[in-house]
Amino acid sequence: MSEAIVIENLTKYYNKFLALKGLSLTVPANENVGLLGPNGAGKSTTLKILCGLIRASSGTAYIDGVDVSEKPEKALAKIGAIVETPEFYSFLTPEETLGYLGRLRGMGGDELKRRIKEVIKQVRLEDWSKVKIEKFSRGMKQRLGLAQTLLHDPPVLILDEPGLGLDPRGVVEFRDIIEKAGKEKTIFFASHQLTEVSQICNQVAIIDHGKLLAYDSITALEKKYKSLEGAYLELTEAPLE
Amino acid sequence: MSEFEKLRVVIGYEFLKHIRRKRLYIILALTLIAELAVLILVPVLGDGFPNSVMVMAALLSVGPALATIGAIFFAGDAIAGEFESKTGFILFTNPVKRTTLVIGKYLACYAAVALLVVLGYVIVTISLLAIYGTVPIETLSSFGLCLLYAGAVLSVTFFFSAIMKGSMSATVITLVFIMVISSIIDTVLMMTGQPNWFMLSTNGDTISTIYGGYEAFMGGMGGMGDVPFEFENPSVSLSALSMSLYLAVGFVASLFISNRRQLA
Numbered sequence: 316m317s318e319a320i321v322i323e324n325l326t327k328y329y330n331k332f333l334a335l336k337g338l339s340l341t342v343p344a345n346e347n348v349g350l351l352g353p354n355g356a357g358k359s360t361t362l363k364i365l366c367g368l369i370r371a372s373s374g375t376a377y378i379d380g381v382d383v384s385e386k387p388e389k390a391l392a393k394i395g396a397i398v399e400t401p402e403f404y405s406f407l408t409p410e411e412t413l414g415y416l417g418r419l420r421g422m423g424g425d426e427l428k429r430r431i432k433e434v435i436k437q438v439r440l441e442d443w444s445k446v447k448i449e450k451f452s453r454g455m456k457q458r459l460g461l462a463q464t465l466l467h468d469p470p471v472l473i474l475d476e477p478g479l480g481l482d483p484r485g486v487v488e489f490r491d492i493i494e495k496a497g498k499e500k501t502i503f504f505a506s507h508q509l510t511e512v513s514q515i516c517n518q519v520a521i522i523d524h525g526k527l528l529a530y531d532s533i534t535a536l537e538k539k540y541k542s543l544e545g546a547y548l549e550l551t552e553a554p555l556e
Numbered sequence: 557m558s559e560f561e562k563l564r565v566v567i568g569y570e571f572l573k574h575i576r577r578k579r580l581y582i583i584l585a586l587t588l589i590a591e592l593a594v595l596i597l598v599p600v601l602g603d604g605f606p607n608s609v610m611v612m613a614a615l616l617s618v619g620p621a622l623a624t625i626g627a628i629f630f631a632g633d634a635i636a637g638e639f640e641s642k643t644g645f646i647l648f649t650n651p652v653k654r655t656t657l658v659i660g661k662y663l664a665c666y667a668a669v670a671l672l673v674v675l676g677y678v679i680v681t682i683s684l685l686a687i688y689g690t691v692p693i694e695t696l697s698s699f700g701l702c703l704l705y706a707g708a709v710l711s712v713t714f715f716f717s718a719i720m721k722g723s724m725s726a727t728v729i730t731l732v733f734i735m736v737i738s739s740i741i742d743t744v745l746m747m748t749g750q751p752n753w754f755m756l757s758t759n760g761d762t763i764s765t766i767y768g769g770y771e772a773f774m775g776g777m778g779g780m781g782d783v784p785f786e787f788e789n790p791s792v793s794l795s796a797l798s799m800s801l802y803l804a805v806g807f808v809a810s811l812f813i814s815n816r817r818q819l820a
Contacts, residue, residue, distance in 0.1 A: 329820065360820075366649045386643040392651040400640040404713040407569075419567040419650045421557035463646060 318380070319344040319501035320365065327360050334360045336525040339372070344470070347497040349512035349519040350505040353356070353551050358505040359399065364477045365503070366396045378471060393421070395464030396473040399457055400480060401527040405449035409440055409459050412448065434462040437492055453480035461492065462526050471501045476509060484524045485515055489522035490514055509543050519543070523551045557603060562652045566660025567667070574630055574668035583626035584672055588772045591619035592680045609688040616683055617698050620676030621763045624706040627669045628734070631713040634661045634729030635814050636720050644819045654815045662714060662807060673699070693767050701761045701796065708756060708799040709734060711806025718813035747786065753794035762795040796818040 320342035327335040330445065332374040334537040335357045342348045350358050363369045365376050376383045381390040399464040403412050410431055411470040417427045434446050440547050459478050464472055477493065478486045493502065506512050512519060513533055529536065533543055540546035574580050592617050599605050606612050635658065638644035645656065655787045666777050715729045720726035738757040745752035752758045759772075769789035 318798040363820070368645065369820055388653060391649060394649070396649045398645045399642065399651065403646060404569075404573065406573055411569075413573075415565065415569045416646070419562055419652050423559075426779060460646070510771060513796055520665050 317344055319346075319378065319505055320503055321375075321377040321380075321466035322361065322365075323375045324378075325361065325376060326372045327357070327364065327369070328372045335364075335371070335374075336443050338518050338522065338525060338527055339374075340527055340530055342501060342503050342523070345499070347502040347504065347516040347517060350510070350522065351507075351512060351519050351547055352501060352505075352522040354425055356523045356551070358522065359475055360468045360525075361394070361522075362398055362473055362505055363474055364502070364519050365395065366398055368493060369389055383493065391486050391507055394471045394473050395469040396475075397457075397460045397464055397477050398473070398475045400453060400464060400476075401460030401463075403448045403451075403456060406447060408447055409435060409462070412459065413463060416463050417466055424469060425454075430468075430546065434465045437465065437486065438462045454485050455483055457481055458485070461489065464497065465492075469500070471503070472496060474502065474504045474506075477504075478506070478508060486511070509547060513543050521547060521550050559653060559656050563656050563660050563663075566652070567664045570661050571667055576662060579629045580626070580668055580672075584625060584675065585628060587619045587623045587672055587676050588679070590622050591616060591676065591683070591750070594618060596685060605687055605780055608768075609690055610683060610692055610694070610767040612666060613680065613684055613689065613692050613695055613698070614764040616680045617702070617764045617767070619671045619679060620699070620702045621705070621760060623672035623676050623752045624669060624702060624709050624760070625731075626672050627665060627706050627726055628730045630665045630668050631662075631702040632730060633723030633812065634658075634665060634714060635717040635817075636726045637717075638724045639817065639819055641724050642819075653690055658714070658811050658814045662710065665710055666707060669710065672705060673702050673706055692767065697792070698763050698766045699793070699800075704732075704796060704799045704803070705763060706758050708726030708759065708802035708806070711803045711810065712756070713806075714810035715806040715813075716815065718810040725818060727735055751787075752788075753791055754798045754801075756798070758790045759795040759799045759802075762790050762792050765789050768785050768793060 316343050322338055322340050325335050325338040327359065338357065338361060350361065352358050360369070364371050365383060367383050367390065379393045383390040386551060392399065407415065414427065415429045415432065417430065422430065433466060435441055438461050440455065440462065457532065461477060474493070478489050479506050481489055490511060496502070497515060502515065504512065504516060510550040518530070518532050518535065521528045529546065536543055536546040540549055598615060604696065638647060648654070669736050677695065712734065713726070716730045717726040720729065734756055738755050742752050742755040743759045745755065
C-alpha cells in the first residue's frame with residue numbers, strides 16, 4: 316500500500332451550494348496529513364465522502380485503492396473514523412458499544428474482549444466502561460469516539476476535529492494517543508488547531524472554498540511563509556465568493 | 557463476515573434497545589390496562605359478561621390491537637434518529653450495508669411488537685378460558701391478522717422515518733396518517749358505499765370483526781343503534797392482501813430511501 320487515500324477531482328454540491336470544487340490530493344501510506352481550512356472550506360465534506368456518509372457530485376475517492384462509492388463496505392473496513400462530535404446510543408455502555416461495533420467489523424470472542432479493554436484503557440474510560448452513555452459528557456463521548464476508531468486496529472484513521480469538547484488534559488492525552496498511532500498508521504486529520512496539527516502531522520493540505528490551496532510538508536510551508544500560521548492566514552485570506 | 561451474520565448482530569443490539577427503553581413497558585402497561593378495562597367494565601356496566609364468547613373475544617382483542625400501535629413508537633426513530641441524533645456518524649462508517657442495518661432494525665422492532673401482541677393474546681386466551689371455558693378458533697386468525705397488521709404499521713412507520721428529518725415528526729405523522737387520515741377516508745368510503753378494503757384502519761378492524769362482523773360485535777353489546785349507513789364487514793382476505801401490500805411497499809420504500817439518504 317503506497318497511497319492510503321486518493322482523492323480525484325472531487326466536487327460536491329449541496330443543492331446549489333458548491334462545497335468542493337474539483338479537489339484532488341493523495342495521502343501516502345503511513346503519513347500523517349493535516350487538513351486545514353476555515354469554516355465552510357470543505358474539510359468535513361471531504362472526510363464525509365471518504366467515510367461513505369455522503370456521495371460526491373463528481374470525482375472519486377479511494378481508500379487503499381478501493382473506490383469508496385463503488386465498494387463502500389470494503390473501503391470502510393480499512394478505516395477508523397471520527398466525524399463531527401460522535402454520538403452513541405445512550406442505552407448502551409462503552410463496553411457494549413464497542414462490542415456492537417467490533418462485531419459489525421467481524422471481531423469476536425476473547426480477541427474482541429481484549430481489544431475493548433485495551434482501547435478503553437487507552438482513552439482512560441476504565442471507570443466508566445459499564446456506565447450507560449446517557450450520563451456521558453461531550454469529552455467522554457469524544458474519548459469513546461477515539462476508542463472505536465482504534466478498536467479494530469485499522470491502517471487508516473480519518474479524524475475530524477477529534478479534540479473538540481475535551482478539557483486541556485484530554486487534549487494532551489488525545490494528542491499523545493493519535494501521535495503514537497500515527498507512527499504505524501496513516502492519519503488524515505482535519506482541525507482548526509494549528510498547534511495540534513503541527514505536533515501530529517508532517518504534511519498539511521490547506522483548502523478553502525472547496526479548493527486545494529497548498530499541500531506540502533510543514534517544514535516547507537514554514538520556510539516559505541515563516542510559520543504554519545502565516546501560511547494558513549495568507550492562503551485563506553481571499554474574500555468569500 | 558457475511559451480511560447475514562452482521563444482520564444477526566444488528567437485530568441483537570436493536571432488540572436490546574427496545575428492552576432497555578421505557579416505551580416498551582409503557583405500551584405493555586397500556587395493553588394490560590385496555591384488557592383490564594374490558595374485563596372489569598363490561599360486566600359492571602352491562603348485564604354481566606356477554607352470552608357469546610365471540611363477542612367477548614372481539615372486545616378483548618382491543619388489547620393486542622393497541623399493542624400494534626407500539627410499532628409506531630418503537631420505529632419512529634429507527635431511521636430518522638440515526639440522522640437527527642447523529643449516531644449515524646458512528647454506525648454508518650462501519651463496513652455494513654445500510655440495507656442490513658434497516659432490515660435488522662425492522663426485525664428487532666417487529667420482534668418487540670410481536671412480543672407485546674403475544675402477551676395480549678395470552679391474556680385474551682386465559683380470560684376466555686376462565687370466563688367461558690373455551691376459546692374460539694377465530695382467535696388464531698385474529699392473532700395472525702394482528703401480527704400482519706403490526707408488520708404493516710411498522711412498514712408505514714419505517715417509510716415516514718426514512719423520509720422525515722426528525723424522529724418526533726416521523727412518529728406524529730405516522731400516528732396522524734393511521735389514526736386520523738386513514739380513519740376519516742375509511743368512514744367516508746363506508747358512508748358512501750365505496751370499497752374501503754385498502755384502508756389500513758379497515759384492515760385493523762378485521763382483528764375484531766373476524767369474530768362475526770360488526771353486527772355480532774355491536775349486537776352483543778346491545779345493538780348498533782340508529783346508524784345512518786350500512787356497515788359492510790371488511791373482507792379478511794382482501795384486508796390481508798392490503799396489509800401485505802402496506803408491509804411490502806412501505807418496507808421496500810424505506811430501504812430505498814435510507815440507502816439514498818446522505819448524512820451531511
